[in-house]
Amino acid sequence: MLGAMRAWVVEGTGPPGEVLRLIDKPVPDLREGTFLMEVGAVGVGLPDVFMCKGTYPLAPKEGSFTSGQEVCGTVVQAGDGVGLEPGQRVMTVTSFQTGDGGFAEQCLGLGHSWFTVPDSMDDATAAGFLIPYHTAWIGLVRRGGLKAAETLLVLGAAGGTGAAACSLGAALGARVIGVAGGPERCDTATSFGAHQTVDHREGDIAAAVRELTDGRGVDVVYDPVGGDAYTAATRCVARDARIVLIGFASGEWAPVNVRHVVQRNYSVVGAIPARYSREERLDDHRELSALWDAGSINSVVTASYRFEELPEAMRALESREVIGRVVLDLSSG
Structure with a gap:
């Protein structure tokens, strides 16, 4: 004792x-x-x-x-x-x-x-x-396969989890669209790295995202929210898109519609750091620390x-x- x-x-x-x-x-x-x-x-x-x-x-x-x-x-x-x-x-x-x-x-x-x-x-x-950025790295890099010049949609972009995804996505060279509620939160998402934002209080998320992407949709969705936000995101994904499920800030896990996944040719994957080895986690941390030291993430x-x-x-x-x-x-x- x-x-x-x-x-x-x-x-x-x-x-x-x-x-x-x-x-x-x-x-x-x-x-x-x-x-x-x-x-x-x-x-x-x-x-x-x-x-x-x-x-x-x-x-x-x-x-x-x-x-x-x-x-x-x-x-x-x-x-x-x-x-x-x-x-x-x-x-x-x-x-x-x-x-x-x-x-x-x-x-x-x-x-x-x-x-x-x-x-x-x-x-x-x-x-x-640790948790926001390691989760973002595993979600975007290891599970989502995000590439430079792809379009990333971040739900809950003004929260701690979503903010890390905005910052890391921008550092990796993606075009980042952040979803948040209200002008202040949209401005905050921009300060974390989102290039464009969608205010979910102002109308339909999917319609706004399709307009921002000229109808194409997004390549990767980072979803720490679940619930209705997930469903909206499924209506604005490009072919071969990856939706990465992180959590359920809405209080409801993502209601995955398998038929829709098949018909629209997108993937739904989960991401949690705990399932990776110590060596893999150390590699991820070295990458993140280098981005921090370079001033590339906030x-x-x-x-x-x-x-x-x-x-x-x-x-x-x-x-x-x-x-x-x-x-x-x-x-x-």
Whole structure:
């Protein structure tokens, strides 16, 4: 036992403001394949909201738990074979599935999912980099096969996940069309790299995209939204297009119509970093770090909250008041 720490725990199921509690709890013991780290900053995402509500499939199944999927911080202690030494600064996916996530002063990182932090990247930026950008790389490069000069449609382009796809797609030489709700969010999508935007509040997404592409449609769709947005995207794809499914920010997974897929000659694929080897992930991170160092991709973090403000950060995220990626910065408390 390594002492006590402050941590946010989820007790029960319901809106974040009703089930989150800030308590003192024991520092977690190392589990096989993990390391203990001092948290500098932690990303806040919709999956954390869904965990509070009991609707996220990867959440701990029983009892109270601490969520928070990705962090940046300093290694305190590492298990055998993890390859880390105390004092190293890394970004990592946490052991949130065991309830030892990043909404705490110390957490457990996964020994197969840690990566070095570029010298020019601060903790808050790094805490919002790993999941959005690694997912974007796997979705666009490995699964979507995006090529320079192709047209990429990004749904949810003003959210953290979509923003990373806009930035990376532009860096890879694609023409990027971002879908967002309202002028402010469309402007934000443009700032992240979208060359053109579609305001889904102003009319039919598919009609607007077909007009922007002279009726041809898009080559790749990046979909972290699901639901009706996915269905609209299927009506504006080119022949041989690839639709990459990332998540369900709408609350509904993509309702894939297999008959339509066959009749229109497009592909639907899923993308998740967890299914790739350590060596493949390291290769991806080197590519992304080089793009960061060259100034070709941007930070998607747009809002930072103090550690004590987690319920407010989740409320703002759930109500779509914030744009881009949200983090808790423990150095600001």
